Amino acid sequence: MDKHNWKLKLTLLLVSSLTIMSVITISPALPRMASAFSGVTNATFLVKLVLTIPALMIAVFSPITGRLIDKHGRLKILWFSLVLYALCGSAGYFLNNLYHILISRALLGVAVGMSMTIVITLIADYFEGLERQKFVGLQIAFMSIGGIVFIGLGGILSDLGWRYPFLIYLSSLVVLPFSIAYLYKPTVIKKGNEATPFIKAPPIIWMLFINTMLMWIIFFLIPVQIPFYLKTLGVEKNALVGAAIATSTAFSAISSFAYSKIKSRFSFLTIFSMGYLLMALGFICVFFSSSFVMVVVAMMLSGFGMGMMIPNTNMWVMKIAPPAIRGKEIGKLTTFWFLGQFLSPIVIFPVLNVLSVSATFMLASGFLFLMSITFLVFHSTATGKLITQ
Template identity: 75%
Template sequence: MSRRTGKLKLTLLLVSSLTIMSIITISPALPQMAIAFSNVPNAAFLVKLVLTIPALMIAVFSPITGRLIDRHGRLKILRLSLALYAIAGTSGFFLNNLYLILLSRAVLGLAVGMSMTIVITLIADYFEGIERQKFVGIQIAFMSIGGILFTGLGGLLADVGWRYPFLIYLFSLLVLPLTILYLQEPAVAAKTNGMKTPIKVPSIIWMLFINTMLMWIIFFIIPVQIPFYLKAIGVEKNALIGAGIAISTAASAISSFFYSKIKGYFSFLFIFAMGYLLMAAGFSFIAVAHTYTLVVVAMMLSGFGMGMMIPNTNMWVMKIAPPEVRGKEIGKLATFWFLGQFLSPIVIFPVLKSLSLSSTFMLAAGFLLLLSLGFLIFHFSKAGKIAAQ
């Protein structure tokens, strides 16, 4: 690998890390924010919305970005998004109005929707075959590790004051010059300007989009509900709760890193079947666990499963999306990705009103097992063999 190619890959990985840090970086500061804005009506709810509203905006604006980059190219819009990311992200450090902070977080989501869609599209543009397969796995692993590091840094800065984690968003200004130095506009982007002929996309791509949303709705039960579950079984230290979630994220990073090797042996459909089976095992163990150690092991199983399915989805969409409309289709993928994260607590809330937390995890495990069996049957069917080619 040449030095320039290495710098190009590092730049793409650094842009990718901005996606995961956009939402979770300020998470440790939320309790202090709730106290700081306690005089605002519904402050507790609005502060939680500060965390989640970027996901909604990413879901809404990613398809628009996809269409724009197919028409006007990738890099100008990417550089605009990185500048907007820094401005909107750091606004929370300076603003004294909770509603203005919410607005700035919505703009941050717009910036992330742009950058995430573009970086996945660029990976598909720059790489092919086994090299793309390897890099997609490394990208997801890098994002997971970045999530662990940025959350830890956010926690340290939150101990200084709730505003300080917002300064982490200045990181995008360090990445911006690298995109100017080491990224080049792909030829495919220039060729698509002005094209009016409809491009046909394989219909199975919609199965991948919907499956992505389901993956995130279910997997996001862990970061949202596990803190409450661990408290219920007697774990009092927040550091242990954070460490457990970090270990789950690390497990996801490990399986993502080795995705290329896994894909060398199994089809797309079979990897989904394995991933959902690991998640089902993890969720069922959580449902019956009464010790911290067993819950962490269970979360690791879930992380392993999720870690192989995310690059599997990205890789399949890159493979079947025609280059002329690649940005638009990857924009849709980003929409369903973050829509799943946003919807997860909304979907689970009515279930928790009827069932205990352990029963909710067991119900989710049953649904995950059905998904695993569904993909296994599809894998062995004639239609599945054609679809996975």
């Protein structure tokens, strides 16, 4: 592994970048897409589901993938997922029926549910200790950078037409040969271990799963609602919409890249508290914003907070999940991650029928402050053994 270590790491990072682009790439195109299908009943809501329905399928198929890879290995399932990703992701460019596009996006979610579960599991398989901690932060940073590139490109392409961003999904075919050439079968997998069904992860892992879901329900207000909010502020250029959302991913990359240093100074619980506080401040800025610049500042704060919490979650789950059931537990993590993304517009939809978008962000900021305080209290009362498990 040493000789080709950088190639293996680059391949893992490339596969990871496909995960983040799977959902947000078409975000800047949503308003134009809603206009194109304005004749369809509940078009605006359905178009938002086009953005998030992959998350539902990721949530459904991730635990299935986790169990499969624990029994049958990682790589062949990964290769299949990359091909499926390209076919179903690009389908939106060719389809003319909104419901057919929803189906293709659902199948895209199946592909991502496979690839994301596998790549996180492979990271846990290949690396240990400080090297794993550093790479987990690097992975989320790279995903965020990929998000900047893809959502920026999506914004530019959506100015040409709402269909063009769907072609970006063909990039998985570029990643496929790298995964075949440089990834190898981990040696930690032990098939036929009859004791495996009796191995369990510590109960605290369920707190991490539920927290992940809540995190994404709130954070996904940004790619789903900000494009429409910016339109109300008079921002017409989709490239600017993409740039605003990409700002959140840029600052997410910064904090994720620094995660190893942050973790060396703070506990898992303290990092969650700080992350939620920064997100709360960002959402308050959205409420008070009256210009594009103010929204960008809000994206900076929100992205920085989220960027430290994602690797924090992944690292903690990797640390406490027993190797024999690692795929299954990471599959559960992926499920709750994307279940939160899918549920976001559904949970927020009735709120938006009562409150404005800006007021909705203010309400969300109150919840984020509460989460920040909760983790701070948890930190002050939790035992050292619990924190370091």
